[in-house]
């Protein structure tokens with residue numbers, strides 16, 4: 551049996567795990583960081599929690615006799631991707647990175663790019679008065695100093711303090727639909743959207759709704775790429791690289 555470890559936490563990682571679990575010649579393990587109390591679990595074997603840096607991951611790969619490591623983590627999860635590259639090199643395990651492409655603005659989009667969450671926070675007061683913030687609960691502290699803008703922050707779990715003073719929290723988990731997003735924009739009188747450049751279809755409808763309504767969007771650029779080994783952008787390509795389809 552060929553043992554494949556998927557570093558997950560994304561829709562694509564779950565899709566890949568499901569495809570690999572159906573392969574009789576493969577044993578698949580998915581790894582989750584453990585940030586969410588009730589994660590959407592992938593099919594197959596799952597382990598949860600950090601490895602203890604690149605060295606810990608390298609030990610795990612050796613001990614569990616992993617044949618291929620797949621980094622299918624979120625494009626903003628920089629540390630684990632760096633660790634994956636280091637660990638795979640250290641123990642000579644092939645590394646495949648599954649990274650969905652960036653979103654690209656189309657006609658009608660009013661995107662303002664920021665290099666960080668802090669940079670995004672600085673842009674808000676000049677662009678709107680009620681912002682839908684979809685950058686995740688862990689980065690909310692970066693928006694504590696924002697004045698003159700009511701923030702409607704959407705996250706899977708309730709965020710911890712410190713929190714921005716003018717805040718509504720929406721506890722919701724994607725994927726989202728265009729109709730659903732329209733309703734959120736309407737109900738909360740949203741006039742500005744803030745997002746990471748996560749890419750992918752599951753959370754893209756908010757961009758289409760902002761375009762429809764002619765609203766500005768602050769897009770946080772991805773951190774400097776850390777993608778080791780062969781890089782693919784979707785599950786069929788990943789299966790092809792693994793010689794499975």
Ligand code: NAP
Nearest residue numbers: 558559581582583600601602603623624626627628629630
């Ligand atoms: P990160 O900053 O790159 O990683 C921090 C530490 O968390 C890593 O050093 C590692 O601990 C542990 N870790 C991260 N991903 C792991 C995984 N899949 N399995 C086991 N340990 C993992 O990560 P992050 O940005 O906090 O993201 C954490 C997880 O959430 C990732 O799996 C990612 O795919 C998912 N996610 C992140 C975002 C985002 O915006 N960052 C959005 C959606 C989903 P050790 O060093 O101890 O091994």
